[in-house]
Amino acid sequence: MILVFILAAALWGLGWALRVPLRLRFGAVVALWAAVVLACVALPEANGLRQALGGDARVWLVLAGVGALVWGYRAGLQRLRARVAPVAVKVGAFSESELGRYARHIMLREIGGPGQRRLKDARVLVVGAGGLGSPALLYLAAAGVGCIGVIDDDEVDASNLQRQIIHTDQRIGMAKVQSAEIAIKALNPFVEVRPYRRRLGEEIAAELVADYDLVLDGSDNFDTRYLVNRVCAQAGVPLISAAMTQWEGQISLYDPARGAPCYECVFPVRPAPGMVPSCAEAGVVAPLPGVMGAMMAMEAVKRLTGAGEGLAGRLMIYDALYAETRVIKLAPRADCAVCGSARG
Secondary structure: OHHHHHHHHHHHHHHHHOOOOHHHHHHHHHHHHHHHHHHHHHOOOOOHHHHHOOOOHHHHHHHHHHHHHHHHHHHHHHHHHHHHOOOOOOOOOOOHHHHHHOHHHHOOOOOHHHHHHHHHHOEEEEEOOOOOHHHHHHHHHHHOOOEEEEEOOOEOOHHHHHOOOOOOHHHOOOEHHHHHHHHHHHHOOOOEEEEEOOOOOHHHHHHHHOOOOEEEEOOOOHHHHHHHHHHHHHHOOOEEEEEEEEOEEEEEEEOHHHOOOOHHHHOOOOOOOOOOOOHHHHOEOOHHHHHHHHHHHHHHHHHHHOOOOOOEOEEEEEEOOOOEEEEEEOOOOOOOOOOHHHHO
8 A cells, every 4th residue: 555655645746746747647646546436346356456455346436535634624615715815906996004904804705895985985974073973984084984974063071071982182172073083084094084073964964965975963952953954865865873972872774776775764843842951951971973974974875885784774772781782673654754755
């Protein structure tokens, strides 16, 4: 048997030295194995050659089976690696610095190079640079969203710093949109930031929203929420909206243009004054805006890349105090004042 292994090694080595294609070298070894098996079957048991070859064809069949298992395992492993390998990215799409920066995204099968390119080409508007907007803006920038708009008319106050992590003590008194721009550019200089230092009102809402692919609403009042929803529904722009108070937050993706309900489908009547106090009135635990704002950014990345399943038609409620999460199914309302007639 040793002579057979030596001969097989010699055939393989000679083929390698002569640069014979791998499949031909493998074929030569298989042919040698077949000849040995045939000799063990055809020759009498007492034959010297058969004894030198091991005397029993079953030994060689077992060896062949073990070899097939090893080959099959390696082939399967290579296919698995190929499935999770980074998708090739056009060199012109990203700089070398960007390729290194987004490498952990590009190696994800659900995002890959094409998904990262969609993020780079996307334009996302964030309404509010406060508790929800702060983490959402930072993670959108970190994820590589190419153009980020942020609208807010407020200035950084010391009371904001307990939860609005995009701002710093040194920037107290600065416009929040300017403070946010500084933080975003420091995190990712490849991102374009469009700061709008003003309140979102009827006179500019439609024109502003129409310039973006997706809107994230992190505002803290119902007037703005209903306005953003109405304008997004009219423009056919998906809206990710979140809200929070004290220990609880909620988030959903509203997109009536694609069959999902709009915000007013779910909340057709504004709560009575005092029923839903603001964070300034009721307080809010510091990490909660981070959790909800990060969820907003996560839903945005999924929406822009097409990865996974988003929150369209579902409302997620997060109770931080008791570490509970609930998801409620939502349905469009045919009588919705904002989007009902458009569907009908």
